[in-house]
Structures are given as C-alpha cells and as structure tokens.
Amino acid sequence: MAVIEEKTVNEVKKRIGKALEIVGKFGSVVGFISRVEPAKVSEEERTITIEVPFKEYLESSLKGYCFPIGSFIGILNPLTSTVFLAKVVSVKRSDILAIAGIPAIHTPPSDITSLLTPLTIEVELLTEAKISDEGVIVETPIPAHSPIDPQSPVFKPNPDFIFEMLNLPKEGVDLGNLYVGGIVDDSVNVKLPENILYQHTLIVGTTGSGKTVLLKNTALSLIQNLQNKKPLVIAFDLQGDYMHLNIKNPRLEGEPVFKPVNTLTVILPVTKSFLENYVKPKLLEKLGSLKEVNIAGIVKLFYKTLIEEYFRNTYPEFKVRKAKIAYKPDGSKAYVYAITVEAEITVDNSKSECVVNIVPWSLNFRNIGYEVRNLLPIFSVQAYNLIPRVIDYIKDRHGKLSIGEFTEKILDKTEVRGRLVYNLERDLGLHRETVNHLYRCFSILCQTEILDARLEIEVNGGRYVIVFEEPNYYKLFTETENILVIDLRFVSMFSKSQFTETVVVYRILDRLFAWKNEAFMKGIETRPVFIIIDEAHNYFPQAGGEINKDVVERMVNKITRLGRVRGIGVFFATHTPSDLNDLIIQLTNTKIGLRSEEKVLERIGLKEFRKELELAPEGVGVVKSPALRTHYIMFKSYEPQTYHKTYV
Ligand SMILES: Nc1ncnc2c1ncn2[C@@H]1O[C@H](COP(=O)(O)OP(=O)(O)OP(=O)(O)O)[C@@H](O)[C@H]1O
Ligand SMILES: [Mg+2]
Structure with missing residues (x-):
C-alpha cells in the first residue's frame, strides 16, 4: 500500500471536521455512509448503503421517526464538498449473529446486547450540488452522479434543503404539500410553474381519490397565484361541484390556503324540456300574481322562477339579496342575456356572500x-x-x-x-x-x-316567447371575473341524447379558440385561459363504435397543440384513462396519478408508483412533469378549500 503523506491526512481530517460543523445547516446527523459496503454510483446504479449507529437509531425511533421507505435523506461528502439528496428504498435490522454469519442451528440463548447493531438503510441518490465552505448550496442541483466516500455524514434533511435539492418550482399553481414516506410535510409546497401548464395536465384516479377536490383547489390557486395576469378559469361541470367555489368550507380549521371567489359566472345551457318541465310549471303557478300581462311581466316571472329553482338545486340554504336581468324585448318576444344574483349562502351556519351571474345558453x-x-x-x-x-x-x-x-x-x-x-x-x-x-x-x-330552445307561454289568449341564444363571447371571455362555470347538470337530465354535453362542450371550446386565435393572428395579447375538464372521457372518447375520431381529435388538437402558444392550458381528469382518447395521453406533458390500479397507472406512465398509489389516501398522488428536476414527486393536495358536497 502506498504511504499517504501526513499533509493529505490532515487535509482529510480538516474537511471532515468542517463537514460536521456545517452539516447542521441542512439537517440533523443520523448516521454515516457504510464502511463495510462499497458506495458505488454508476450509470445503472444509484443505490448506496448507510449505517445508522444503534444510539442514533434508538434516539430517532423514540422520537417516532424510523426512516420510512420513500422518505428523504441528505448526505454531505466532505472530500468533494458536495451534498446529496437521496430517498430511502430499504431498511434492514440485523442481530449481531446475522452480521457475523452464524448459522441458525448454533443460535445461543437470547442476548439483548447482540441487538445493539446499526440500522442499515439503502438509499437511492436523487440530486447533488456543490456547497461553499460556509455550507451554502452554490449551484443548481443536478441528477446525482459523483462518488460518495464511506463515513460521510448522513442527515435527516430540513424542509429548505429538500426544497432546494429537489429544485422545486417556487412560483405557479400550488398542488399541495410534499408527501414523504406516508407523512405530509406541510413546510414544503409542490408547485407547477405557469409555463408547464400550457403543455397541459392529465389527472387520473379512481372514484373518491380526490380528483375534483384537486381540480377545484387548482382553480382557486390559478386565480390567486397568477392574479397579476388576470387568468380566466373555465370549468365544465357535470355535478355542480364548481358552483361551490364561492362558499367557505365550514369544516376547515384555520385560514384557508385559497379563498373562495366572490363572483361566479355560469353558463346554463337550457334545453327545451328543461324549460318546459323544470321552469314552466313553476312559472305558471305564479302567473296569478301578475298585475298586468305583458312581456316584461313574463320575463320577470321567468327569472324569479329560474333563480329560485336553480339556487334550490345548487345551494343548501340561500337568501337572494338582489337580482336583475338583462334582456331585450321585441314585441311579445324577449331575448334573455344574463341574470345577476347577489345572495347569501349558508352551509352549517357558515355564511358566504357572493354574486352569481347566470347566462342562459342555447344554440341558434x-x-x-x-x-x-x-x-x-x-x-x-x-x-x-x-x-x-x-x-x-x-x-x-x-x-x-x-x-x-x-x-x-x-x-x-x-x-x-x-x-x-x-x-x-x-x-x-x-x-x-x-x-x-x-x-x-x-x-x-x-x-x-339544445338547439333553438325557447320558452312559450300562452296566457289570456296572448302568446309570449322567451328566446335563448349564445352570448357575446368576446365580452364573456374578456370580462368574466376569474371563473366561468359551464353547468352541465341539467343538460343530461333534460335531453334525449347522450351527446348533448359534448355538443355544448365542443361549441364553447370552439368559440374560446376562435377568440384566442383571432387575437393571436392580430398579435394582440389575451389573458391566460385554463380549462378544467373533469370526466374528460365523456367528451373525448377513444375511437370506436360510431365515433368519428377526426372530429374528437381535431378538437383536442385545437385546444392543446394550438392552444399552447395562444395561452390555453388544459387540465383533464378521468377515472378511466382507457376510455380517454390517446391523443390526450400524448399531449399532456404533466401527469398526476391519485389512488389507482396498476393498469390505470401503466397507461399514464406511472406504473412504478403502483405500490404507493394502489392504496393511497384521498388527495395523495404522484406528479410526473418535465418541470420537476427529479421528474416525479409525491404530494398531498390541500383538503377542500371551499365547500365540497361529499366532504365528510
Ligand atoms: N386533499 C384532501 N384531503 C382530505 N380529504 C380529501 C382530499 N381530497 C379529497 N378528499 C376527500 O375525498 C372525497 C372524494 O374526493 P373527490 O370528490 O375529489 O373525488 P373524485 O376523485 O373526484 O371522485 P369521483 O370520481 O367519484 O368524482 C372528498 O369528499 C373528500 O372527503
Ligand atoms: Mg369527481
């Protein structure tokens, strides 16, 4: 063996001493890189072994921390002044006899002291970065590739270290908190930067896994975190979930991360049978209260009836403070544009004040x-x-x-x-x-x-007609505050075709694209638009049966591929990605998997997380995105920030 100069030995000692001095800035020391297992880092292998001395192991177990699988570990390599972030992949405890290789047939009577062995942990290296002598990370972390010396100190990292080493985006839409080894770390937020949102996002998860809660929180986060750009969020809503974004969540303890919105604008597609069977009977009951029968009186009865019925079906308890309607009379006919309602909504004794703009909608x-x-x-x-x-x-x-x-x-x-x-x-x-x-x-x-819907009322021999058309989309898209909900609840209930929702969704997406495209061609900047399409397989199915996939894919292309440069970001969600058009899987660069089966995860390239996700609690998911340095990260979404119907 070559003789090592004393100078070199001193330098090593100095560096190790320095490392132990500064490591506290990154976390608390819990062990050292193994002396007995070689610490090999190669192209294929990034797994190394750590030994946690029995004393440290005992101390941390007494504090309730046992290096859970999936949790983060930091390593400081003194000789190269490099820090590493690693993830625990296995944990091993061995009796001294096992370490010594004594066969089971020679097992002597039990001896407590033979248990006092180190804990052996295998970790997968994630990222590394150089540090200064003062213990400051001086470069952007990159995927780990450098050697690690035996005996290097290993630490349980603090949130700042994790945040920096994962190189997590600091700005953007906030998905929730880091989820590590089965524990939520609420000091680390997981965000997706704005630019990646225009490359679109797909969320999958079984029913009840938390897709809608995540999407609703995302809508609020977009509005709040990108406030200076005045984004417009458009949500296609099959169940009235997004109609509750204006109500506080009474079960939330403490301050919400995102506040409810004050104003909701709702497109309410009205079908003929919705008008005939839902609105008209109630309206007729009120006819007697009219002093004078004319179109203005009929319109007034109409909007009062609509508000009453609509709010009754949407909010648990409400009081209308003020309401008005915008319409244009034309003889015995009237064109209705919008109804504005100021109301107080109560849930579990918690009151929320809000404005709801209802835009009745039909196609001419x-x-x-x-x-x-x-x-x-x-x-x-x-x-x-x-x-x-x-x-x-x-x-x-x-x-x-x-x-x-x-x-x-x-x-x-x-x-x-x-x-x-x-x-x-x-x-x-x-x-x-x-x-x-x-x-x-x-x-x-x-x-x-949904085409040419109108409400006809015959009274005292006179015939009055209320006509519904499409709104002025330019005004709608440029002037709507924060969020536009397309309420599809009544469309499926009051129509004879399974395609009605698709017709509505495609028409609104087409008009949105037309507005964006016109401005784009003229070089005019428009506000960012984020589209939320929950249950996306309903509108964008796989080819097959009588579906003409060209029409489906043309629409997907328009809003995603062409939408990207025009400032459109789409969030798709589904519980059955096998029914979802392939193009959506291809064109969404960020995938989020909530609780799902292996087959489902495989379809979106998250199969390797099957163990974590098959039984994941509500809101826990993996996000896979090019915006993340580590490509994947586990997170837990915030609990519903506004009232959520099924939240118990
Ligand atoms: N982050 C969270 N924290 C706590 N509870 C949550 C969270 N996310 C979801 N939940 C709970 O899970 C329930 C189901 O969530 P959600 O309605 O979002 O599921 P979903 O995936 O949209 O289901 P479906 O496919 O049936 O529409 C919620 O009512 C709520 O109780
Ligand atoms: Mg849902």
Whole structure:
C-alpha cells in the first residue's frame, strides 16, 4: 500500500471536521455512509448503503421517526464538498449473529446486547450540488452522479434543503404539500410553474381519490397565484361541484390556503324540456300574481322562477339579496342575456356572500352554419365533408330554417321515372345511405334539444316567447371575473341524447379558440385561459363504435397543440384513462396519478408508483412533469378549500 503523506491526512481530517460543523445547516446527523459496503454510483446504479449507529437509531425511533421507505435523506461528502439528496428504498435490522454469519442451528440463548447493531438503510441518490465552505448550496442541483466516500455524514434533511435539492418550482399553481414516506410535510409546497401548464395536465384516479377536490383547489390557486395576469378559469361541470367555489368550507380549521371567489359566472345551457318541465310549471303557478300581462311581466316571472329553482338545486340554504336581468324585448318576444344574483349562502351556519351571474345558453341553428359538423363527433367522414353543400342546398331552396325544419328537409323526395328519390340524391349525387346517415345525425342534434330552445307561454289568449341564444363571447371571455362555470347538470337530465354535453362542450371550446386565435393572428395579447375538464372521457372518447375520431381529435388538437402558444392550458381528469382518447395521453406533458390500479397507472406512465398509489389516501398522488428536476414527486393536495358536497 502506498504511504499517504501526513499533509493529505490532515487535509482529510480538516474537511471532515468542517463537514460536521456545517452539516447542521441542512439537517440533523443520523448516521454515516457504510464502511463495510462499497458506495458505488454508476450509470445503472444509484443505490448506496448507510449505517445508522444503534444510539442514533434508538434516539430517532423514540422520537417516532424510523426512516420510512420513500422518505428523504441528505448526505454531505466532505472530500468533494458536495451534498446529496437521496430517498430511502430499504431498511434492514440485523442481530449481531446475522452480521457475523452464524448459522441458525448454533443460535445461543437470547442476548439483548447482540441487538445493539446499526440500522442499515439503502438509499437511492436523487440530486447533488456543490456547497461553499460556509455550507451554502452554490449551484443548481443536478441528477446525482459523483462518488460518495464511506463515513460521510448522513442527515435527516430540513424542509429548505429538500426544497432546494429537489429544485422545486417556487412560483405557479400550488398542488399541495410534499408527501414523504406516508407523512405530509406541510413546510414544503409542490408547485407547477405557469409555463408547464400550457403543455397541459392529465389527472387520473379512481372514484373518491380526490380528483375534483384537486381540480377545484387548482382553480382557486390559478386565480390567486397568477392574479397579476388576470387568468380566466373555465370549468365544465357535470355535478355542480364548481358552483361551490364561492362558499367557505365550514369544516376547515384555520385560514384557508385559497379563498373562495366572490363572483361566479355560469353558463346554463337550457334545453327545451328543461324549460318546459323544470321552469314552466313553476312559472305558471305564479302567473296569478301578475298585475298586468305583458312581456316584461313574463320575463320577470321567468327569472324569479329560474333563480329560485336553480339556487334550490345548487345551494343548501340561500337568501337572494338582489337580482336583475338583462334582456331585450321585441314585441311579445324577449331575448334573455344574463341574470345577476347577489345572495347569501349558508352551509352549517357558515355564511358566504357572493354574486352569481347566470347566462342562459342555447344554440341558434341559423347562426351556427357549417360549424354544426364540428359539434357532433358521429358524422361520418363523408357526411362531414358534404355538410356545407347540403346546408347551402337546403338554404337556397327554403331559406334559413330551425334545426327541426332543416332535418325534415333532408328527406325531401321527388318522383323520378316512377321512383321516389331523395332530392339530395338527385341534385347533389349523394348516396341513399349518406342521406339516411345525415338524417340520423341531424335527428340526434334535434334530440339534444339544445338547439333553438325557447320558452312559450300562452296566457289570456296572448302568446309570449322567451328566446335563448349564445352570448357575446368576446365580452364573456374578456370580462368574466376569474371563473366561468359551464353547468352541465341539467343538460343530461333534460335531453334525449347522450351527446348533448359534448355538443355544448365542443361549441364553447370552439368559440374560446376562435377568440384566442383571432387575437393571436392580430398579435394582440389575451389573458391566460385554463380549462378544467373533469370526466374528460365523456367528451373525448377513444375511437370506436360510431365515433368519428377526426372530429374528437381535431378538437383536442385545437385546444392543446394550438392552444399552447395562444395561452390555453388544459387540465383533464378521468377515472378511466382507457376510455380517454390517446391523443390526450400524448399531449399532456404533466401527469398526476391519485389512488389507482396498476393498469390505470401503466397507461399514464406511472406504473412504478403502483405500490404507493394502489392504496393511497384521498388527495395523495404522484406528479410526473418535465418541470420537476427529479421528474416525479409525491404530494398531498390541500383538503377542500371551499365547500365540497361529499366532504365528510
Ligand atoms: N386533499 C384532501 N384531503 C382530505 N380529504 C380529501 C382530499 N381530497 C379529497 N378528499 C376527500 O375525498 C372525497 C372524494 O374526493 P373527490 O370528490 O375529489 O373525488 P373524485 O376523485 O373526484 O371522485 P369521483 O370520481 O367519484 O368524482 C372528498 O369528499 C373528500 O372527503
Ligand atoms: Mg369527481
């Protein structure tokens, strides 16, 4: 063995002494890198062994800390002035006999002292960074690759060290707290920076795993944390969950991380049967209270009835303080634009004051034109391409029609040489099956009941009509404060088609994109828009059956690929990613897995977390994102920051 100069030995001693002096800045020392196991770091292997002396092991166990699997450990390598962050992958306790390799048949009677052995921990190295002599991290941490010397001190890291070594984003949307070894570390926030949100996010998790709570908190976090950019959050809401973002959570102890919003703007799609069966009977009951029957009086009754019924179905207890309606009378007709309600909402004796702007919404077939083909993903490719010609053909002959009238015209026939043929066959050369297919698709559009919806009231021989159309989208998207909820609850309840929600979602996404795109083309900056699509498999299914995947994928492409540079960030969530269109899996750069089965995790590339996630508590998840230096991180979302229906 070569003789080592005294100078070198002294230098090593000095460095080790220095390391022990400064290590306290990063955490509390709990052990040392093993002297008996080589500390090998290679391309494939980043696992090394740590020995925690029995005394330290005992002390920390008495404090309730036993190096749980998945928890973080820090290492300071004195000779290279490098610190490491590592994750515990295994923990081993051995009797002295096991260490000495004594066979079981020679086991002597029990002896407590033979238990006083070190704890052996295997850790996986994550990141490393150089430190100054003063113990300050002086560079951005990078993936671990440098050697580690035996006997280097090992410490239980403090939150600042973890935060810095994981190189966690400091700004952005706040998902919750770091979750390590089954414990929530509420001193470390897990955030996603704004730029990565435009590369879109997919959240999966079984029912009850906490997807909606995470999304609702995310909406509030976006509004609060990106406040200076005045972002608009648009949430498609099937269950009325997002309608509660304006109510305090009465079960929350202490101050919430995110405050409820003061104003909610709601698009309320109204179908014919919603108006006929939900609103009209109650309105008729009130007719007697009208002093004078005219359109203004009918509109007044309408909005009072709507507010009462709608609030009753949305909020546990409420008091309307003030309400008004924006509408335009036109003879015995009225066009309704918006209803503004100031109300006090009470949940478990906790009161919240808020403003709810309700925008009743229906599609006017005459205004949609060829766009209709992008709203229903079941037009065949051929029918899709023919729609402009068919629409023009029927319009030339009959003028602009309602959806019902138009649909019937598709089947118009003429006798040709003693045989009845469709006019579309004769004049446009369409195949008979294509005409039938078009008829079927347009009939489905009729069954959605979301086109040309109007409320007709006959009283004292007079007929009054309230008409619902689309809003001025430019005003809606530029002026809505904070959040726009698309309330889809009544759409599924009051319609005869399973595609009604899709029609609404596609139309609003299309109009949103059109607004963004126009501004983009003119070089005008617009506010960032974040879209929340819970239960996304409903609207963006896998190809198969009668679904025309081109229509689905065109919409996905528009909002994700083209949306990215136009300042649109989308959050998709689903409990069945196998039903979700593949393109969404490809086009979401950040994936979040909450409690899920292995198969589900595999589909989103999180299979290696199956052990952690198969039985994870509500709100616990793994986020995998290019924004994170370590690529993955476990977190627990905040408990519901606003009232959540199923929260017990
Ligand atoms: N971070 C959290 N902390 C505490 N409890 C939570 C948290 N997240 C969710 N929960 C609880 O889990 C319940 C279910 O959450 P949530 O409604 O978000 O589930 P989900 O995944 O959306 O389910 P579904 O697929 O049925 O809609 C909530 O009512 C709440 O009680
Ligand atoms: Mg949910």
